[in-house]
Amino acid sequence: MPATDQAARTGSDLVARLAGFARALREAGLVVGTGDLLTYGEATALLNPTDLVDLYWAGRTTLVTRRDQLPVYDEVFRQYYLDQPAPPGEPEPWSVKQRSDATATLQLPDPERGPEGTPDDEQEARMGLMASTAGTMRHRAFGDCSPAELAAIRQLMRRMRLVPPRRRSRRQRHSRRGTTPDMRRIVRRTMRHHGDPTELAWTRRKPRTRRLILILDVSGSMADYSRALLQFAHGTLRSSRKVEVFCFGTRLTRITHQLEKRRPDEALRAAGERVVDWEGGTRIGESIDTFVKVWGRRGISRGAIVVICSDGLERGAAETLDAAMQKLARLSHRIVWLNPHKGDQGDTWVPSSLGMMVAAPYVDEMLPGHDLASLEELAAVLPRLR
């Protein structure tokens, strides 16, 4: 039956073509499983695979799961099916691009294990260093540390966790004493006593951990401090999903997703490439304004603890920062500001930079965050910020 053969061959050609497209998407950084490919195939079969628009929408509904993946999908689709490169001025692909000049400025010796893997004995040597110098290390500013010391500090930090405070949620749970009767239990108990309600049961509202949002300044001198904090965030992110991490220099970017997969150093470096324009200095006001508009308004910071790590050296307009901080304060539960310069000057510190003076009225807690001891202080303060 030549006709059937022909059909089968065209069919398998098509499947190979679809699979190739899925592979191209994977290479561009999208997660496409075999199941997704299967659904894609089914959807295409339902539609008209010779119609390019059908082909486009079949893939878009089945292979894309987030809005920010759409530009990547469009780009890969254009290249794969139309064999055309992106015209200039297209939105950036989802995966992070390398920019060598930016890397150079942010580059610190990588205190983590490199991708090629460091031998175990070196790891042990670090652990030894950590044990002997843990005491002195605690009060050493991150900016003054040597790479080896940073590595040791990092080992110490792995054991620390940020625990955000908890709030009462709408979810009920059984409790010995409470405010609302637990009818389910009362009826069960009543049946045990032939219909006489002898004992009441109660529910109370279950506590829930507040979300923690880190907004980190990664420009120039702040990179060391933000990096340390990021290590914190990384550990916390592993244990709960309640952390969101943003980086800014002149622009703001969300790195929560990257952080879930990568090691913190890599994520921070990638973020640095995207957000830092070395000529432009730090634009805290605009970055916080972006956060409020794009993320805060959607509710991500509602009831959350926002931790901002920056030295407050603002290049933008003070009014922008003031307006942005005011909105942020209204949209979030508490704001903590970590300023490493506070640590340098000790207890006599007063906010001196213009940015800091503008932001100070909206900040609930001002901490140094320049060394390990002060990060421990942060970890201790957080659960109390009810």
Next chain:
Amino acid sequence: MSTGVGELTDQLEAVGYLADRGLATAAYVALTLGRPLLLEGEVGVGKTEVAKALTTVLDRRLIRLQCYEGIDVHQALYEWDYARQMLQIRALGDEELHASETVPSLYGPEFLLERPLLAAVRAGSSAVLLIDEVDRADDEFEAFLLELLSDFQVSIPEIGTVRAESPPLVVLTSNRTRELHDALKRRCLYHWVGYPEAERELQIVLTRAPGIAAELGRKVVAAVNRLRDLDLAKPPGVAETIDWVRTIDVLGSNDLDAGIAADTLGAVIKDRDDLDIVVPALERVVAGH
């Protein structure tokens, strides 16, 4: 275009919903493959309306579950009618109280309160299940939904397993106040509902607010599009466009100028900071230059 998609587009249009190619394709595929459809998009672009329109087109029953923080199985799936159970126990005579069938009878179907998800499983393919604003529910509920959406069966310990012979069409909507779990998204077909193009938006306005002068509609749609280009915290959605047109119509006006726009701005701009941006630019927003 595949004929199925074209037909669905026409049917939706006949009931007053103008779907673009992408949305119609997503709905058609969801319907044919029996997969849930997840709609994300800005506020007021007609996500919920999709489910309602599909219900009418398919001549099914709409079962709606509005999500909120703390929603749990008893509010979404089923609950026992405790008050009736208590009354029943009190009404029983002494022998009845000791009879072995008493307790099972207290957990019979007449004491079971059906909530939207159980109703949808029972109704099967004769229903459209709308799970609205799923991003407002918490993680625990999302995990529970994941289980339900994968095999459409519910086990109630006292009664047994209820299974849908053929699954209902499920439409989930999210305003992205938080990111949904990837596992849930992978169960669903995903469609991002954006703002419609000006021409389509005008059609939508004229369909939704019949009796409006086309010229007024055109001006309002153009003004709303200019508003969306401003840097606003809450850009107006299609629902706001329709509201605005209706408001102006109620005031007996057939034209949009800066004066009327200023009087009726509350229908489109609902944020004080946004007002500060829009009011000085109103002349330009209305006139376009």
